[in-house]
Amino acid sequence: MNEHMSEKVSPYSDEKLFHSVIEASPAGMLIVDQDGKIVLANRAAGEQFGYSPRELVEQSIDILVPEASRGGHAALRARYMSQPAPRAMGAERHLLARRSDGSEFPVDVSLHPIEVQQRHMVLAYVLDATDRRRAERDREQQQAMERLALMGQLAGGVAHEIRTPLCVIRNDAYFLKMMADRLGEEGMECVEEINQAVLKAERIVSELLDFTRDWRGEAQVANIGELVEAAIRAVTIPSTIELVQKLGDEEIWVRVDPEQIERILINLIRNAAQALGDKGKIEIVAATRGAQLVLQVNDNGSGIPSHNLERVFEPLFTTKPQGIGLGLAVSRQYATRNGGTLVVRNLDGAGACFELTLPLAGHAP
Numbered sequence: 001m002n003e004h005m006s007e008k009v010s011p012y013s014d015e016k017l018f019h020s021v022i023e024a025s026p027a028g029m030l031i032v033d034q035d036g037k038i039v040l041a042n043r044a045a046g047e048q049f050g051y052s053p054r055e056l057v058e059q060s061i062d063i064l065v066p067e068a069s070r071g072g073h074a075a076l077r078a079r080y081m082s083q084p085a086p087r088a089m090g091a092e093r094h095l096l097a098r099r100s101d102g103s104e105f106p107v108d109v110s111l112h113p114i115e116v117q118q119r120h121m122v123l124a125y126v127l128d129a130t131d132r133r134r135a136e137r138d139r140e141q142q143q144a145m146e147r148l149a150l151m152g153q154l155a156g157g158v159a160h161e162i163r164t165p166l167c168v169i170r171n172d173a174y175f176l177k178m179m180a181d182r183l184g185e186e187g188m189e190c191v192e193e194i195n196q197a198v199l200k201a202e203r204i205v206s207e208l209l210d211f212t213r214d215w216r217g218e219a220q221v222a223n224i225g226e227l228v229e230a231a232i233r234a235v236t237i238p239s240t241i242e243l244v245q246k247l248g249d250e251e252i253w254v255r256v257d258p259e260q261i262e263r264i265l266i267n268l269i270r271n272a273a274q275a276l277g278d279k280g281k282i283e284i285v286a287a288t289r290g291a292q293l294v295l296q297v298n299d300n301g302s303g304i305p306s307h308n309l310e311r312v313f314e315p316l317f318t319t320k321p322q323g324i325g326l327g328l329a330v331s332r333q334y335a336t337r338n339g340g341t342l343v344v345r346n347l348d349g350a351g352a353c354f355e356l357t358l359p360l361a362g363h364a365p
Contacts, residue, residue, distance in 0.1 A: 028126035033119065036061045036077050048107075048128055050100035066098045084113035084120065094133070094307070097126070104306075106133045137311075144316045162205055170198045207326040219338070221361040222258040223251055224286055224293060231265035237273050242281040252286055253361040254293050260334040261358065264342065267327040268297040268354045275301040275352065292340075293358045300351040309344055 022029050028045030032038055041056035049056070049064055065073050080087075089095060089109040097107040106129040114123050173194045180188055225247050237243060254261070272282045276299055283298040304312060311317050313332045318325030328342075335342035340358040347353050 025125075028128075030056070030061070030124045030126065031114070031116075032061050032122045032124060034081055034121070036074065039121065045126060048099075048126060049097065064097050066096050066104050069096070080111065080122070081120065084111075084122065086110070086112045095129075105130055108132070137314075141314055144314065147316070163202070166198055166201055166205075169194065173198065207330055218257055219255050220258060221253055221255055222261070224254055224295065224358075225251060227258060227262050228265060228284055228286075228295075231262050231269055234262075234266050235269045235273065237269070237282070238278055240279045241273055241276055244281065244283045246283065247286045252288060252293055254358045255361040256338040256340075256358055257334075260338060264331040264334050264356060265295075265297075267331045268356070271327065271354075272297055272299040272301075272352075275299050277301075280351075288360060289357075291360050293356075293360055295356045295358070297354045297356075298347065298351060300347075300349070303346040303350060304344065304352050306346070309346070312344060313342070 022040065022042045025042060026044060028048045029040075029042045030038055030045050031040040038056050038059050038061055041051075041053040043053055046053045046056060061077070062070050062073055087110070089111060095107050095109060096104045098104055108127040108129045110125045112123045112125070114121050173191050176183060176191045177188070183191065228245065228247065232243065269282065269284075276282070281300045283296075285296045285298065287294050308317075308319065313328050314325070315329040316325045317329075332342045335356055335358070338358060340356060342354065342356050344352060344354050
């Protein structure tokens with residue numbers, strides 16, 4: 001019986017069955033040869049990348065790789081082919097793929113070496129990871145919010161206790177500053193360091209309390225030029241950074257909580273200065289669009305990595321070694337509470353643009 005079974009032949013051809021399995025897969029599937037040329041693509045892969053499967057065949061796999069990553073892709077491919085083995089790509093980093101229209105999207109990729117007609121090839125499974133990444137970010141943000149809620153409970157009770165010794169330190173530093181002739185240059189440098197540390201500590205306490213409390217504020221008619229001037233006075237900007245204001249010839253009035261909007265402007269101007277370091281240009285531009293004020297804070301720094309453009313508004317997210325990641329989260333919260341929006345984009349040349357919109361008051365008070 002075993003001998004009879006071993007001689008039994010499937011009624012389906014291997015090639016036809018193979019293609020049927022490939023086409024039925026919900027995952028994008030690509031077969032690539034040693035030279036990086038696509039020899040087979042299924043319908044799901046075509047839909048993911050915006051091509052027909054026929055258009056992908058004979059193309060280099062590099063057309064599906066973002067332009068910024070193409071330079072090193074050939075070396076990575078050669079390294080894999082020298083020691084092929086099943087593996088998941090991007091286990092330690094996020095992978096992006098490129099569609100036919102040039103847009104990019106996150107992917108999960110697994111590679112499997114196969115041999116076809118004595119030729120070594122690679123079967124790649126490609127899954128669109130957009131939903132998974134979004135779910136991860138939502139989960140991380142929820143965890144951050146839970147941590148913030150706990151921190152908020154503690155902050156309300158200890159904020160006064162923290163601010164009291166900070167006030168004492170600030171007053172003592174002011175007293176020491178009056179004794180400049182006795183302290184000497186080194187002593188005065190120490191006093192200045194104390195003052196800067198106190199300002200930083202007070203800012204952290206304020207940001208934490210602002211984010212964790214439901215402070216609705218009171219809407220008033222305010223002059224945006226005056227709010228910008230007040231914010232500029234509150235921020236220490238190096239003399240090597242050029243600050244340009246383009247607020248127009250006519251006064252612009254908005255209906256907002258002035259203190260909250262001033263806080264937003266302080267955060268945006270301070271962030272722009274920090275992005276520039278010791279040299280560069282900050283431009284504050286205001287204009288009206290319909291019933292809204294549109295105010296932009298631009299810098300000509302290096303810009304923000306594309307994958308962080310939206311994350312900069314997440315609570316506790318920061319790329320700064322000494323930041324806690326609440327300034328922009330608080331700013332967007334204030335913008336929303338005042339009937340406006342706060343978004344960011346990279347400029348075509350260089351640098352970033354933070355755009356704040358607010359409702360116009362229509363007239364002076």
